[in-house]
Amino acid sequence: MENHREAQVSDAARLGTKINPVTCAMPMQIENPRLIEALSQLDQxxxxxxxxxxxxxxxxxxxxxxxxxxxxxxxxxxxIHVAGTKGKSSTSALLEASLRHAGISVGRYASPHVEHISERISVNGWPVEEGVLAEALFLALDALRAARAEATAAETATWFDMLTVAAFLIFRDAGIAWAVVETGLGGRLDSTNIVNSDVSIITNIGLEHTEILGKTRAAIAFEKAGIIKPHSTVVTPLEADDEAGAVIARRAVEIKARLTRPDLSKASTIASRNVAVAGAALDVLGELGVTAREGEAVGAWLIDAQAERDSHLPGRLERFVVPAEGKAVAVMLDGAHVPFNLEAVLDDLSGMEGFSGPGIAVVAIAADKDAAGLLDVMKRYGVSPIFTSVSNRFRSPAELQMLAGAIGLASEVIEDPQAAYERALERAAEVDAWVILTGSLYLAGLLRQHVMEQEMKSLSGRR
Incomplete structure (x- = not known):
């Protein structure tokens, strides 16, 4: 059966339409000179x-x-404002796809990107065009220069401030009705928190960015609950008897916001939990009077198989099959970087074809992440790590190997990410294992095109 990514590329070529760089194996370099110049200025x-x-x-x-x-x-x-330690992007993408299928014009703002900056801003399901993004950024840069001349607050605007306001300019000029906006970090003081959202979503709370958000789940929940607006509705699966859920519930009461919890009793996978949360938010929109093109109130019924396919994102439970030593090796890309999410990913994989037996992980972990917790999960699930290097913001592979050794987890160190991945394939072919690239979306972004090309060549060779 033809691979769905190959089908997308061939169909687009046949129809003469543009390729969606979020889902297809096309070059990811920036081509528009104006965007290159704008980003060069932002990088200052x-x-x-x-x-x-x-x-x-x-x-x-x-x-x-x-x-x-x-x-x-x-x-x-x-x-709709979305915060949470994990699941923000997938939940947001489900909402975007569902609203678009209902005939509602919708934008989505997300971070970080995996391969191309245009992934962060989409309008009606398509990544923003480079020229459109460039012009919005230049407007933001003009505002920054004016603020500096007048010594007002915007003179200290950050890279993320500028991109966020550019996204909102793009949404306004595109005439969208609804925007699904992900927080960058935290919530209360995040740049995105200038939106006056009708609905906010807090997907979950884990220990992440503790040096900024706080050392406990309750402290982090306080920051994320800062996105809830007075008299609005907040959707969260966190129960009132959970320390983080209690903080969110208390905040909702304080500002007279309604709190609704999705039913997760039948949600056994990451995808099904995301569907439940997004569905609950869509039900709230329906209660607010938002209607689909046929006049029917929007709701969870909008999340069908097509919406789920259209919402799939790069680097999130993204499966490939690539050749190695004459065998077909299952490869998973998932940027899980907190222990509870990696555990959920590995749980899901255990039920997928091709992912039984031993696993080999190519791993990079940022300095502010719970490396010990991630390695403990790998040990419990029988996954052997190969540590690699992404940037100086990440823990060194040698440090990770020491942490792994301290808990009796055998590992390798290969500094170059592509060489580490090729070594993982070699080992997987030898022992009938599968491979996962994890710990960081940045690692997934570095290797994704290479993995896709391997799969595509394999498909072409079988014809």
């Missing part, structure tokens, strides 16, 4: 995605100033 600003976050200073004043100078574009559409 503080980018907390590239710097040690222990030094991070956050606040809404810079983006509020920027936005005011640009006509407050976030007021031109209604919004």
């Amino acid at each position: 600003l503080t980018n907390w995605e590239q710097r040690p976050r222990g030094e991070m200073r956050v606040g809404l004043e810079p983006i509020l100033d920027l936005s005011a100078r640009l006509g407050d574009p976030h007021r031109a559409f209604r919004s």
